[in-house]
Structure formats: structure tokens, C-alpha cells
Amino acid sequence: MNGKEKLLYDxxxxxxxxxxxxxxxxxHPTDCKAMEYYNHYNHIRKQLMKEFSEKYYPLTxxxxxxxxxxxxxxxxxxxxxxxx
Amino acid sequence: MQEYRYEGKEDxxxxxxxxxxxxxxxxxxxxxxxxxxxxxxxxxxxKPFTGRRCVS
Amino acid sequence: MWNYEKRLQFPVNIKEPNAKLAQVIIxxxxxxxxxxxxxxxxxxxxxxxxxREVAGVLTDIGTEELAHxxxxxxxxxxxxxxxxxxxxxxxxxxxxxxDHTIGVWPQAAGGIPxxxxxxxxxxxxxxxxxxxxxxxxxxxxxxDNILRLIKDPDVCEPIKFLRAREIVxxxxxxxxxxxxxxxxxxxxxxxxxxxxDQTPNC
Numbered sequence: 596m597n598g599k600e601k602l603l604y605d606x607x608x609x610x611x612x613x614x615x616x617x618x619x620x621x622x623h624p625t626d627c628k629a630m631e632y633y634n635h636y637n638h639i640r641k642q643l644m645k646e647f648s649e650k651y652y653p654l655t656x657x658x659x660x661x662x663x664x665x666x667x668x669x670x671x672x673x674x675x676x677x678x679x
Numbered sequence: 680m681q682e683y684r685y686e687g688k689e690d691x692x693x694x695x696x697x698x699x700x701x702x703x704x705x706x707x708x709x710x711x712x713x714x715x716x717x718x719x720x721x722x723x724x725x726k727p728f729t730g731r732r733c734v735s
Numbered sequence: 736m737w738n739y740e741k742r743l744q745f746p747v748n749i750k751e752p753n754a755k756l757a758q759v760i761i762x763x764x765x766x767x768x769x770x771x772x773x774x775x776x777x778x779x780x781x782x783x784x785x786x787r788e789v790a791g792v793l794t795d796i797g798t799e800e801l802a803h804x805x806x807x808x809x810x811x812x813x814x815x816x817x818x819x820x821x822x823x824x825x826x827x828x829x830x831x832x833x834d835h836t837i838g839v840w841p842q843a844a845g846g847i848p849x850x851x852x853x854x855x856x857x858x859x860x861x862x863x864x865x866x867x868x869x870x871x872x873x874x875x876x877x878x879d880n881i882l883r884l885i886k887d888p889d890v891c892e893p894i895k896f897l898r899a900r901e902i903v904x905x906x907x908x909x910x911x912x913x914x915x916x917x918x919x920x921x922x923x924x925x926x927x928x929x930x931x932d933q934t935p936n937c
Contacts, residue, residue, distance in 0.1 A: 699909020
């Protein structure tokens with residue numbers, strides 16, 4: 596994996612942790628320990644998403660701030676696979 | 680034959696209803712990469728498929 | 736309202752085309768227990784849910800199912816994108832190919848098109864949650880059946896991931912049912928429909 600692929604993979608891992616904790620919290624809304632974990636990983640996720648969007652291409656449309664060109668439309672689609 | 684024990688359990692749950700036990704958050708996988716590949720961060724919910732059909 | 740992230744929930748990078756496997760896996764796209772039915776079921780059931788927490792579970796699981804739908808489509812796409820004409824003819828993919836080329840269209844493995852009759856919105860919280868729990872088990876069984884047919888680890892890993900999520904979702908729907916029971920009278924859970932009837936005593 597190159598740097599870009601590694602960062603995208605790490606975003607996948609941490610986003611998955613956030614999703615799984617989020618579903619747990621949906622049915623355990625007063626679990627403080629789970630909430631602490633959620634806040635921790637959600638923070639990391641936001642940082643990594645921002646880093647990726649600045650270095651490579653925007654992962655969400657709201658990260659597609661542009662000056663010269665509209666990068667969102669040209670960003671690779673996820674089904675293209677590695678090096679897409 | 681499997682013997683089912685009902686004693687002491689009659690009153691815990693009203694009949695004619697389904698109950699899944701509440702999950703209590705104990706700890707998540709420390710290795711998040713492993714959690715990702717197992718498909719859950721909760722060790723107690725990790726129940727992989729190991730079936731193999733032994734008919735030729 | 737939804738926001739799209741240009742990434743898969745779990746990586747899919749398949750190098751070897753396999754038309755036979757694609758024809759089986761497409762069932763989890765548009766088949767009777769597939770991800771399209773799952774997402775539409777949960778997202779559609781939300782509007783008649785009397786309890787906000789339960790509607791929240793349906794929203795978040797329904798949203799995750801959309802990500803699974805995209806993963807399954809990606810698997811089918813990558814299994815078929817580099818097929819030769821000879822492979823298409825030989826593998827039995829010709830019948831699909833004539834109608835869809837190598838596009839991804841929601842159908843069951845047997846060719847039956849996706850249909851809303853594959854799920855229900857009953858407008859009754861107990862009934863709908865029972866259906867949701869059964870739906871997770873049916874999808875889990877389908878993934879078990881698919882896993883027996885796979886030898887390629889590139890396909891196996893994402894399918895294993897999707898299967899594991901069915902079990903987690905089953906647990907969450909079970910807990911949503913427990914939350915529902917706590918709001919009702921355990922002497923008679925079926926006295927009235929909390930999403931339709933005003934009060935039990937009126």
C-alpha cells in the first residue's frame with residue numbers, strides 16, 4: 596500500500612469503529628465509557644478525513660473546497676479498486 | 680436427548696415474546712485492524728462461519 | 736438527508752474475474768434477502784415507529800445497508816469487468832449480459848428482478864422488529880451459502896465482513912425490541928398498536 600492507500604485504509608478502520616460504537620450507543624444511550632470511545636475515534640476520523648482531502652482528493656462534497664478546479668467530480672469512484 | 684431446565688426461569692420473561700439479551704460493553708478489540716476484518720469491534724459479537732459440507 | 740463518502744465501508748480489490756461467482760453474489764444486491772431489500776425495509780419502516788430511539792436504530796442500520804449495497808455492487812462489478820467474450824459465453828453469464836452488458840442490475844441469483852414484496856412495512860413496531868431480526872438471519876444464511884462457494888480470498892474477505900455485520904445488526908434490533916417491550920405492559924404486549932392507537936384505555 597502506498598501512502599494514499601494506507602491513509603484511505605486507516606480512514607476505513609476508524610470510521611468502522613465509529614459506526615459500530617454508534618449503533619451500540621443507539622441502544623445504550625447512557626453508556627459513558629462507550630461515549631468516551633466514540634468521541635475519541637470520531638475526532639481521529641475527522642482529522643484523517645481532512646488530511647486525506649487536502650493531500651489527495653475530497654472524500655465528501657463539503658471537503659471539496661476549490662480554487663482552480665472542481666476536484667470532487669474527478670475523484671476516483673470507490674468501485675474502481677486500488678490505484679483507481 | 681437434551682434435557683431442558685425450566686426451573687426458576689418461568690417468571691423472568693413474560694411468555695409469547697422474543698428476547699435478545701442486552702449486550703453490556705466490556706471491552707473492544709485493542710487491535711482495530713483485527714476488529715475491521717472480523718466485522719465488529721466487540722469480541723462477544725464475533726461469531727465466524729466455520730461450516731463445511733462433508734458430502735461428496 | 737444523506738451525505739455521500741467516496742469510499743467503501745470495507746475494501747474490495749478483486750483481481751480475478753469470475754462470472755459464475757458474480758451471478759451468485761448478485762443475489763445480495765437485488766435478491767430476496769439482499770442489501771437493497773434490507774436498506775429499503777429499514778428506511779421505510781421508520782415513519783410509523785412510535786419510539787424515536789427505534790427509528791434511530793432503523794436509520795443508522797438502514798444507512799449502513801446502503802454502504803453494504805455499494806460493496807456488493809463493487810464485488811459484482813470487479814468480478815465481471817474484465818470478462819472475455821469467451822468467458823461470458825462459457826460461464827452462463829450470456830443471459831444476464833444480453834440485457835445488461837456488464838452493468839449491475841438488482842436481481843436475484845435466479846434472475847428474478849428486485850421487488851418491494853421481498854420486505855414488509857407493517858406499521859406495527861413489534862411486527863416490524865421481528866421481521867428485521869429475521870431479515871438479518873436470512874441475509875446471514877445467504878452469506879454462509881456464498882462463503883461455501885468462494886475460493887478467492889479477495890472475494891472472501893468482504894463477504895465475511897458483510898456476514899459479520901448481520902449478526903451485529905441482529906443484536907441491535909433485538910435490543911430495540913427490548914426497548915419497545917419496556918414501553919409496553921408486559922401483561923399484554925399486544926393490547927394495542929402504539930404507533931396507531933391513541934392510548935390503551937380510551
